[in-house]
Amino acid sequence: MDMDVEEASAPKERKPVLVILVGAPGSGKSTFCEEVMGSSTRPWVRVCQDTIGNGKAGNKAQCLSSATRALKDGKSVFIDRCNLDREQRSEFIKLGDGPQIDVHAVVLDLPAKLCISRSVKRTGHEGNLQGGKAAAVVNRMLQHKELPKLSEGFSRITFCQNESDVKNALNTYSTLGPLDSLQYGCFGQKNPDSKIQVGIMKFLKRAEVPVAAASRESGIEDPTSQTPGKNNSCCKDKQTFSSIPDNDNSETKEVENQAVGSVGSHANQVSLDDIPTLAFPSISTSDFQFNHEKAADIIVEKVAEFSNKFRNARLVLVDLSHKSKILSLVKAKIAGKNIDAQKFFTHVGDITHLYSRGGLRCNVIANAANWRLNPGGGGVNAAIFNAAGPELESATKEKVQSLSPGNAAVVPLPSSSPLFTREGVTHVIHVVGPNMNPQRPNCLNNDYNKGCKILQDAYTSLFEGFASIVRNQTWHPVGKSENLERKSLELQVQSDCSRNYFTKTDQKSKRDVDHGLGKSKKYKGTRDDSGLTFTDSRNENVDSEHRTERSMTKTWGSWAQALHQIAMHPEKLKDDLLEISDDVVVLNDMYPKARKHVLVLARTGGLDCLADVQKEHLQLLNKMHDVGLKWAEKFLNENASLVFRLGYHSAPSMRQLHLHVISQDFESIHLKNKKHWNSFNTAFFRDSVDVIDEISSDGKAKLKDDDKLLSMELRCHRCRSAHPNIPRLKSHISNCQSPFPAHLLQHGRLVRAPGEPHSNVQ
DNA sequence: GTTCTAGAAC
DNA sequence: GTTCTAGAAC
Numbered sequence: 001m002d003m004d005v006e007e008a009s010a011p012k013e014r015k016p017v018l019v020i021l022v023g024a025p026g027s028g029k030s031t032f033c034e035e036v037m038g039s040s041t042r043p044w045v046r047v048c049q050d051t052i053g054n055g056k057a058g059n060k061a062q063c064l065s066s067a068t069r070a071l072k073d074g075k076s077v078f079i080d081r082c083n084l085d086r087e088q089r090s091e092f093i094k095l096g097d098g099p100q101i102d103v104h105a106v107v108l109d110l111p112a113k114l115c116i117s118r119s120v121k122r123t124g125h126e127g128n129l130q131g132g133k134a135a136a137v138v139n140r141m142l143q144h145k146e147l148p149k150l151s152e153g154f155s156r157i158t159f160c161q162n163e164s165d166v167k168n169a170l171n172t173y174s175t176l177g178p179l180d181s182l183q184y185g186c187f188g189q190k191n192p193d194s195k196i197q198v199g200i201m202k203f204l205k206r207a208e209v210p211v212a213a214a215s216r217e218s219g220i221e222d223p224t225s226q227t228p229g230k231n232n233s234c235c236k237d238k239q240t241f242s243s244i245p246d247n248d249n250s251e252t253k254e255v256e257n258q259a260v261g262s263v264g265s266h267a268n269q270v271s272l273d274d275i276p277t278l279a280f281p282s283i284s285t286s287d288f289q290f291n292h293e294k295a296a297d298i299i300v301e302k303v304a305e306f307s308n309k310f311r312n313a314r315l316v317l318v319d320l321s322h323k324s325k326i327l328s329l330v331k332a333k334i335a336g337k338n339i340d341a342q343k344f345f346t347h348v349g350d351i352t353h354l355y356s357r358g359g360l361r362c363n364v365i366a367n368a369a370n371w372r373l374n375p376g377g378g379g380v381n382a383a384i385f386n387a388a389g390p391e392l393e394s395a396t397k398e399k400v401q402s403l404s405p406g407n408a409a410v411v412p413l414p415s416s417s418p419l420f421t422r423e424g425v426t427h428v429i430h431v432v433g434p435n436m437n438p439q440r441p442n443c444l445n446n447d448y449n450k451g452c453k454i455l456q457d458a459y460t461s462l463f464e465g466f467a468s469i470v471r472n473q474t475w476h477p478v479g480k481s482e483n484l485e486r487k488s489l490e491l492q493v494q495s496d497c498s499r500n501y502f503t504k505t506d507q508k509s510k511r512d513v514d515h516g517l518g519k520s521k522k523y524k525g526t527r528d529d530s531g532l533t534f535t536d537s538r539n540e541n542v543d544s545e546h547r548t549e550r551s552m553t554k555t556w557g558s559w560a561q562a563l564h565q566i567a568m569h570p571e572k573l574k575d576d577l578l579e580i581s582d583d584v585v586v587l588n589d590m591y592p593k594a595r596k597h598v599l600v601l602a603r604t605g606g607l608d609c610l611a612d613v614q615k616e617h618l619q620l621l622n623k624m625h626d627v628g629l630k631w632a633e634k635f636l637n638e639n640a641s642l643v644f645r646l647g648y649h650s651a652p653s654m655r656q657l658h659l660h661v662i663s664q665d666f667e668s669i670h671l672k673n674k675k676h677w678n679s680f681n682t683a684f685f686r687d688s689v690d691v692i693d694e695i696s697s698d699g700k701a702k703l704k705d706d707d708k709l710l711s712m713e714l715r716c717h718r719c720r721s722a723h724p725n726i727p728r729l730k731s732h733i734s735n736c737q738s739p740f741p742a743h744l745l746q747h748g749r750l751v752r753a754p755g756e757p758h759s760n761v762q
Numbered sequence: 763g764t765t766c767t768a769g770a771a772c
Numbered sequence: 773g774t775t776c777t778a779g780a781a782c
Contacts, residue, residue: 087766559763559782591763653763672764673777711778725771725776764782771776 015181017042017076018067018096019173022083022148023108024141026115028166032108033078036173043178045070048080060091067095084145086152093153102181102342104156105148106169150186150361155275155342157359159188183345184275184314186359276313278466279347279354280366281380282326283458284433284451288368288440294452296329300337302459306467307343313470315463316362317346318354351380352387355423362425364469366462369430371402371441373409384419384428391417392428403432405442406457410465415575429465433458556608556655562590564656567603578631583623586631591670593662593680596635596642600624600659607657610648610686615699618692625688628661632751635663640753645744646688649679651705659688664717664740664750666733673726675710681717684709687749717741 021029033046047070052062063079070077083089089105096103148157160166165188176182282299284290299317307315319327327346334344349358351365367384370377373396375385385392391414400409408431419425434454435442444451556564570577570585578598579586589597602620607613613621625646632644643664652658662680671677678684683704691701713722714729719738723729739757744750 557763557782562763670764675778727776766779766781767777768779769777772774 014074014178015100015102016071016074017102017104017176017181018071018079018092019077019104019106020079020083020089020092020148020154021081021106021108022089022145023110024082024084024112024115024145026117026119027108027110028118029080029082029108032106032166032170033080035170036078039174041177043075044078045075046078046080050081060088064091064095067092071095071101082141084141086146086148089148089152096153102155103153104158104182105154106173107147107157107159108166109147109159109161110163110166147189150359155184156182157186157189159186161188181341184342185345185347189359276364276466276470277316277360277362278313278364278366278429278463279316279318279351279360279362280429280431280462281318281351281368282330283366283368283431283462284435284455285326286368286379287377287437288433288435289437290434290451290455291436291448292325292329294448295455296326296333298452298455298459299326299330300333302456302463303334303344304337304339306463307339310343310467310470313466314342315344315466316360317344318349318351319346320348320350322348324348350383352383352419353423362423364427364429364466365419365425366408366429366431366466369403369432371404371432373397373400373403373430388413388417388419388425388428392419396428396430400430403430405432405434406454406461407432408458408461408465410469427469429462431458431462554609554651560653560655563599563601563654563658564608567601567656568605570603579627581627583620584627586627589660589662593668593671593676594664594666595668596644596661596663597668598628598631598661600628600631600661602657604657608655609652609657610650610691610701611703613657613691613695613701615695618695621688621692621695624657624659625692628659628688629751632661636751636753640756642753643740643756644751645680645685645749646751648686648688648691648701650684650686650703650709660685666717666730671726671730674712674714677714677726677729678710678712681715682709682712687747689747689749717744 021032023029030046030048033044033048037044037046045066047063047067049060049063050057052066063081067077067079079092081088083092083105093103095101147159148154150157158165158169158172160169169188172182282295285292285295303315303317317327317330327348331346347354347358347360349360354360354362354365365384368380370381375382375393392411395414396409396411399411403409408429411428411430413420413425413428415421417425419428434444434451436444436446436451438445444454566573566577566587567585570580574580577585577587583603585601585603587599587601589599602617602624604617604620607617607620628646632646635644636642644661645664646659646661648657648659660680666677666680684706686701686704694701714724714726715722716729716733716736716738718733718736718740720741721732721736723732739745740750
């Protein structure tokens with residue numbers, strides 16, 4: 001590599017790397033750091049919790065601030081602590097927010113026995129973990145480990161499962177010069193499939209809550225958890241460990257798999273997608289027999305043209321085999337070009353299994369299509385249509401019937417497609433390239449003048465199609481620092497509001513719509529004097545985005561906007577919604593507080609909460625109630641033992657009037673605190689039937705929005721017995737068979753299946 | 763709305 | 773020592 005030439009023309013950025021080491025005590029983390037630091041030409045700082053307090057053990061905050069300082073100074077950083085679970089890693093990952101820092105994980109996933117024997121033998125270890133207790137600690141830690149995933153926010157993960165892997169990783173980092181950067185992706189993981197599958201299901205929030213997490217939450221006491229253990233303070237991770245027998249490696253593995261299955265409690269923390277990524281096969285070089293050398297030139301030319309235009313997106317050329325001629329040609333030709341290795345790289349793997357088998361998240365894949373855009377033929381086209389299911393075929397047909405060579409068509413992939421659920425692919429771009437195969441239509445008979453032109457056009461269309469996807473998911477793509485955009489991301493809004501394939505910037509943009517003017521606070525407390533001013537326009541079903549800034553009822557935090565966004569633009573999330581009509585949208589509550597919990601969302605602009613509802617909305621309230629009933633009845637058909645209640649929160653946390661349709665089992669890990677319980681089981685919850693009565697008689701609904709209601713003692717909603725805390729309450733309600741209080745049995749406040757007890761009480 | 767975490771309660 | 777809550781931050 002000719003550094004001088006490159007630096008002269010376009011100097012590379014000095015990009016610090018934040019390497020989060022992941023490994024049990026004895027896995028060799030400190031040794032790894034020392035060896036790299038001993039031979040690297042890059043400035044490194046090792047942040048070690050065991051020594052950070054003037055040579056003694058410190059805390060996580062000290063590590064974070066020390067790492068922050070070092071990164072600011074442009075130094076690369078090793079985080080030398082166990083980091084075996086996602087939560088422990090997450091704050092360190094955040095340090096890398098922004099494009100200037102690459103966050104890597106190096107996983108020292110060595111056999112438990114090896115770690116233990118090293119831990120037991122050593123003396124003078126910084127973390128004071130040595131001798132006999134080490135075995136128990138290491139074993140316990142390994143049982144709870146969660147291997148890192150790219151979705152946590154890493155740009156590169158290197159898995160080392162034996163000494164030779166470690167050696168390779170050492171070499172990689174030791175030779176990483178100050179101006180170099182490493183390829184993105186997962187490296188070295190031997191059998192990722194099963195775990196990644198769990199990971200992506202969580203990622204897409206399709207997975208059910210694992211039993212382990214649910215039972216823990218239910219408050220049922222687990223006698224095994226009471227074992228009084230020896231407490232060891234090794235723990236950088238501040239855990240305590242009980243003494244457990246020495247497991248051999250195979251047992252450890254089994255437990256580990258269970259542990260991976262039980263990270264459900266973290267499902268809500270699952271981070272977002274990686275950088276928007278287009279994976280594309282080489283166009284025309286397979287069945288269309290285009291000359292590889294010429295094709296490689298064109299790929300390199302077009303990649304060079306486009307890759308640097310992307311601020312935060314990457315292109316990946318994919319082929320099935322390491323022996324791929326086109327991959328080698330492109331790799332060879334790209335070497336002399338000034339192309340950021342993170343914005344373009346090659347990948348060997350099946351384009352339909354990039355995430356599940358390769359750990360490479362690509363939200364967009366290109367298909368080397370035929371002009372009819374049908375699934376026929378072989379190769380990539382057949383593979384993609386096959387993997388994507390009939391959804392892709394119908395989505396394609398809706399969009400475009402045929403495509404001539406040199407063109408591309410972007411097709412959003414329905415969320416029911418296996419490629420979406422399994423691989424996280426949100427769009428397929430069909431591309432038709434030039435054909436040099438006389439057996440296929442439109443053969444150019446070796447006319448490479450035309451052929452090259454068409455192939456260039458094909459890549460241009462492809463990359464522009466990809467750019468348009470990135471642009472559409474990013475409302476303000478230009479002139480805004482990625483750093484700011486990423487920092488402003490809120491996971492919560494993400495999970496409340498949207499499908500997880502949205503880019504980080506997407507969320508920011510959504511909030512910008514509501515908060516871009518930054519005015520909400522100005523209107524705080526002006527309800528009385530200006531409420532009337534806007535009354536007239538409140539029930540317009542259009543463009544509330546600026547006007548409702550002035551919602552007179554209260555100010556809404558940035559996290560409270562998700563439902564409003566959905567009500568205004570349901571089409572953006574249509575695959576995740578249960579029903580859309582002109583007046584309402586029905587969706588599953590993102591954090592259901594019972595086995596069935598859906599929201600019927602009004603679509604009227606400016607109607608933020610019950611306080612906003614007036615007589616003119618009566619028809620809407622009736623409609624919402626009817627739709628809610630319809631869904632309750634649907635659920636009752638599936639499970640007649642459920643009981644439903646329909647109602648509104650007196651003071652909702654989320655903006656945009658929504659009716660809760662919630663089953664009365666309250667069996668949910670998301671029901672976690674007093675406020676959750678009391679918001680559904682005190683007068684704070686206003687039954688839809690009562691609200692409708694009040695609006696029709698008084699023109700307004702009674703609000704019981706006193707905070708005291710939400711902090712009331714916890715009482716069973718059936719027998720009214722009091723309980724000291726949420727776990728005990730949940731344990732009680734899981735068994736309580738008492739009839740519901742008389743009040744609820746009247747006026748149709750409870751909705752039950754016909755034939756169930758009390759179902760006809762009015 | 764959720765997450766995080768200090769410190770109260772047990 | 774562990775569990776649980778409550779308040780702040782987002």
